[in-house]
Amino acid sequence: xxxxxxxxxxxxxxxxxxxxxxxxxxxxxxxxxxxxxxxxxxxxxxxxxxxxxxxxxxxxxxxxxxxxxxxxxxxxxxxxxxxxxxxxxxxxxxxxxxxxxxxxxxxxxxxxxxxxxxxxxxxxxxxxxxxxxxxxxxxxxxxxxxxxxxxxxxxxxxxxxxxxxxxxxxxxxxxxxxxxxxxxxxxxxxxxxxxxxxxxxxxxxxxxxxxxxxxxxxxxxxxxxxxxxxxxxxxxxxxxxxxxxxxxxxxxxxxxxxxxxxxxxxxxxxxxxxxxxxxxxxxxxxxxxxxxxxxxxxxxxxxxxxxxxxxxxxxxxxxxxxxxxxxxxxxxxxxxxxxxxxxxxxxxxxxxxxxxxxxxxxxxxxxxxxxxxxxxxxxxxxxxxxxxxxxxxxxxxxxxxxxxxxxxx
Amino acid sequence: xxxxxxxxxxxxxxxxxxxxxxxxxxxxxxxxxxxxxxxxxxxxxxxxxxxxxxxxxxxxxxxxxxxxxxxxxxxxxxxxxxxxxxxxxxxxxxxxxxxxxxxxxxxxxxxxxxxxxxxxxxxxxxxxxxxxxxxxxxxxxxxxxxxxxxxxxxxxxxxxxxxxxxxxxxxxxxxxxxxxxxxxxxxxxxxxxxxxxxxxxxxxxxxxxxxxxxxxxxxxxxxxxxxxxxxxxxxxxxxxxxxxxxxxxxxxxxxxxxxxxxxxxxxxxxxxxxxxxxxxxxxxxxxxxxxxxxxxxxxxxxxxxxxxxxxxxxxxxxxxxxxxxxxxxxxxxxxxxxxxxxxxxxxxxxxxxxxxxxxxxxxxxxxxxxxx
Numbered sequence: 035x036x037x038x039x040x041x042x043x044x045x046x047x048x049x050x051x052x053x054x055x056x057x058x059x060x061x062x063x064x065x066x067x068x069x070x071x072x073x074x075x076x077x078x079x080x081x082x083x084x085x086x087x088x089x090x091x092x093x094x095x096x097x098x099x100x101x102x103x104x105x106x107x108x109x110x111x112x113x114x115x116x117x118x119x120x121x122x123x124x125x126x127x128x129x130x131x132x133x134x135x136x137x138x139x140x141x142x143x144x145x146x147x148x149x150x151x152x153x154x155x156x157x158x159x160x161x162x163x164x165x166x167x168x169x170x171x172x173x174x175x176x177x178x179x180x181x182x183x184x185x186x187x188x189x190x191x192x193x194x195x196x197x198x199x200x201x202x203x204x205x206x207x208x209x210x211x212x213x214x215x216x217x218x219x220x221x222x223x224x225x226x227x228x229x230x231x232x233x234x235x236x237x238x239x240x241x242x243x244x245x246x247x248x249x250x251x252x253x254x255x256x257x258x259x260x261x262x263x264x265x266x267x268x269x270x271x272x273x274x275x276x277x278x279x280x281x282x283x284x285x286x287x288x289x290x291x292x293x294x295x296x297x298x299x300x301x302x303x304x305x306x307x308x309x310x311x312x313x314x315x316x317x318x319x320x321x322x323x324x325x326x327x328x329x330x331x332x333x334x335x336x337x338x339x340x341x342x343x344x345x346x347x348x349x350x351x352x353x354x355x356x357x358x359x360x361x362x363x364x365x366x367x368x369x370x371x372x373x374x375x376x377x378x379x380x381x382x383x384x385x386x387x388x389x390x391x392x393x394x395x396x397x398x399x400x401x402x403x404x405x406x407x408x409x410x411x412x413x414x415x416x417x418x419x420x421x422x423x424x425x426x427x428x429x430x431x432x433x434x435x436x437x438x439x440x441x442x443x
Numbered sequence: 444x445x446x447x448x449x450x451x452x453x454x455x456x457x458x459x460x461x462x463x464x465x466x467x468x469x470x471x472x473x474x475x476x477x478x479x480x481x482x483x484x485x486x487x488x489x490x491x492x493x494x495x496x497x498x499x500x501x502x503x504x505x506x507x508x509x510x511x512x513x514x515x516x517x518x519x520x521x522x523x524x525x526x527x528x529x530x531x532x533x534x535x536x537x538x539x540x541x542x543x544x545x546x547x548x549x550x551x552x553x554x555x556x557x558x559x560x561x562x563x564x565x566x567x568x569x570x571x572x573x574x575x576x577x578x579x580x581x582x583x584x585x586x587x588x589x590x591x592x593x594x595x596x597x598x599x600x601x602x603x604x605x606x607x608x609x610x611x612x613x614x615x616x617x618x619x620x621x622x623x624x625x626x627x628x629x630x631x632x633x634x635x636x637x638x639x640x641x642x643x644x645x646x647x648x649x650x651x652x653x654x655x656x657x658x659x660x661x662x663x664x665x666x667x668x669x670x671x672x673x674x675x676x677x678x679x680x681x682x683x684x685x686x687x688x689x690x691x692x693x694x695x696x697x698x699x700x701x702x703x704x705x706x707x708x709x710x711x712x713x714x715x716x717x718x719x720x721x722x723x724x725x726x727x728x729x730x731x732x733x734x735x736x737x738x739x740x741x742x743x744x745x746x747x748x749x750x751x752x753x754x755x756x757x758x759x760x761x762x763x764x765x766x767x768x769x770x771x772x773x774x775x776x777x778x779x780x781x782x783x784x785x786x787x788x789x790x791x792x793x794x795x796x797x798x799x800x801x802x803x804x805x806x807x808x809x810x811x812x813x814x815x
Contacts, residue, residue: 058448058730059814067814133814136814136815137815140815305815308815311804315804315805324804324805325801325805332793332797335796335797335800335801336792336793336796336797336800337796338800338804339795339796339797339798339799339800339801339803339804340747340796340799342744342799342800342803342804343724343744343747343748343799343803345803346724346727346741346744346803347720347723347724347748349815350720350723350724350727351719351720351723353723354719354723367715371715371716371719374716375716375720428705428709430712431708431709431712431713432705432708432709432712434711434712434715434716435702435708435709435711435712435715436708438712438715439684439688439691439702439711439712439715440688440692441688441691441692441702441703441707441708441711442692442699442700442702442703443703
């Protein structure tokens with residue numbers, strides 16, 4: 035019998051066999067990630083801590099600290115990683131942008147949310163030269179925050195039935211109506227507003243898209259507090275005048291901009307499930323269950339093992355979307371799959387994490403005794419919107435069946 | 444293909460494999476082979492060897508194609524798509540373990556024989572129910588009975604089992620040496636399986652070319668071999684999704700294709716998500732460029748996800764096909780059986796998940812090479 039350990043040979047033999055590897059994340063991307071981490075590590079710890087706390091409490095509304103944080107990133111040239119240099123970005127690929135988002139989400143820091151990741155890219159594709167010149171430089175400075183004005187009391191999933199009207203009057207449009215679930219409107223500088231310019235019978239062919247400053251006369255914002263503590267709003271429009279120059283794409287063609295923006299939106303879900311699983315792991319370690327050998331420990335390890343696999347799949351659904359964008363393709367079914375997986379996984383981690391915790395899981399976040407700092411309890415309260423926001427998961431499943439498999443409506 | 448990271452050559456290899464297999468494999472062929480004594484066709488096997496599949500990942504010095512694990516995995520994916528049963532997967536797994544563990548040409552004769560078409564098998568029970576120990580210069584085996592696919596068709600058995608002191612044993616045993624401990628048994632799927640009772644067996648070291656290997660090396664070699672099975676399961680899942688989608692467009696009820704019903708569309712979309720997740724993880728593992736524990740962790744995750752997804756996909760497909768899918772007249776029955784069989788060949792779910800917990804949750808935080 036020979037007993038020579040061939041370990042030294044292994045180091046030269048990666049899984050791929052060591053040749054013809056085309057890894058999506060190459061040396062250049064890893065260098066970028068290293069630089070980003072160094073940069074974030076060196077930021078003022080007080081700013082980071084305040085921003086993180088604010089972002090955990092309510093991630094959809096960058097308030098005092100989040101705004102400061104984003105402006106700091108902007109000043110240091112870190113916003114707009116994949117934006118073209120002509121718009122003040124770093125001109126890197128969507129892969130780096132994905133790494134940027136994952137890293138910030140992993141630290142629970144805001145990354146520019148809808149404004150930078152949805153409105154900006156949609157404007158680049160569909161905005162007029164004047165609109166790009168007006169908004170993109172301000173967005174990349176971190177000066178603007180957009181709220182999305184799609185949903186109405188009677189137009190949720192059936193968005194094409196929306197009734198808020200925009201009537202042409204000279205060089206302006208006059209807007210009347212009501213939006214709801216307009217998350218972030220109370221802190222936003224602008225609303226990305228879908229309004230009817232055609233007849234109700236025109237459905238999605240009678241919708242136009244506008245950018246409206248939130249301080250325009252006639253706008254009233256009413257807060258709605260949700261069970262998880264996140265704030266959303268209802269927004270009322272009473273004879274609000276919008277210059278026609280603020281209409282995105284042609285009159286009655288706004289649906290194309292909505293679809294484009296929604297596909298971007300469904301791709302910006304990232305690393306939160308990993309963070310939540312880590313909260314559970316920290317709790318389990320303190321309870322001696324993480325590496326323990328009893329029946330309870332085994333049950334936990336089995337559950338967490340499967341959730342950890344699902345977190346890796348979550349990473350790859352987002353990376354696939356980024357890779358398609360990097361190739362110039364527009365992910366549709368892929369964006370939907372990303373959104374469905376992310377939201378359901380996050381909810382599953384919070385829900386089954388609490389199952390593992392047991393009765394102590396009833397302690398509300400904020401209590402010093404709340405297991406996992408209350409993050410799983412808070413997450414579960416917040417989780418419904420993960421499954422219906424950005425288009426319900428049922429609609430996403432239909433999009434997947436139609437776009438990937440050619441199913442009829 | 445996920446389209447993330449394959450080269451043109453790899454795509455061509457996969458396309459060639461698919462066109463070869465679809466030229467003759469259908470449900471009738473698979474049913475007929477299942478009824479035969481051998482379980483696979485000699486002429487077909489010879490053709491596979493001429494195509495270079497058994498040595499696609501082996502070095503040129505033994506007549507192989509100098510390809511990578513990715514090449515072997517892409518062939519396995521097409522084999523999985525076709526639900527095609529043969530000693531190929533086992534031979535590729537055995538070759539992968541030997542080339543991963545040894546580069547000193549000790550097994551070149553065996554590898555050359557594989558290229559020429561001599562099947563070999565890998566014997567490494569997934570739940571480590573067989574262990575080896577050194578006894579008077581020989582390797583003594585202890586443990587319960589184990590199942591080995593295509594044992595009877597093979598000439599050599601590559602044994603990879605844990606030892607008693609933390610190290611592992613790798614041995615190449617001539618198959619006839621084990622025959623009196625082996626019984627052919629019926630498997631739920633169309634692969635051929637033998638049951639081996641090796642408890643107490645002592646094999647002389649000079650005959651079996653045994654060597655001690657570190658646990659790290661052994662597990663790493665197994666992870667690479669397991670990626671081949673994962674890839675076959677991914678291929679099976681993809682094929683079932685596509686077939687089911689075609690059926691949902693062809694089959695009419697209530698005056699419309701059943702794919703027009705939202706409940707059916709949602710089933711189909713869930714199947715897409717399951718198959719895509721498994722594919723992405725498998726491809727991610729195959730394209731890892733650094734040799735470290737993180738790479739092994741992702742490979743294990745890929746194996747788990749592939750088994751879970753393939754099974755989930757066939758269960759939903761059976762619901763959409765209804766009675767048609769349950770008959771042996773439809774190829775779905777092969778995928779249905781193969782999905783669960785291939786998943787179970789990775790051992791007990793609870794054991795795999797606890798290993799994944801250890802590698803992905805407990806050890807990961809301390810591992811600088813993982814991105815997050």
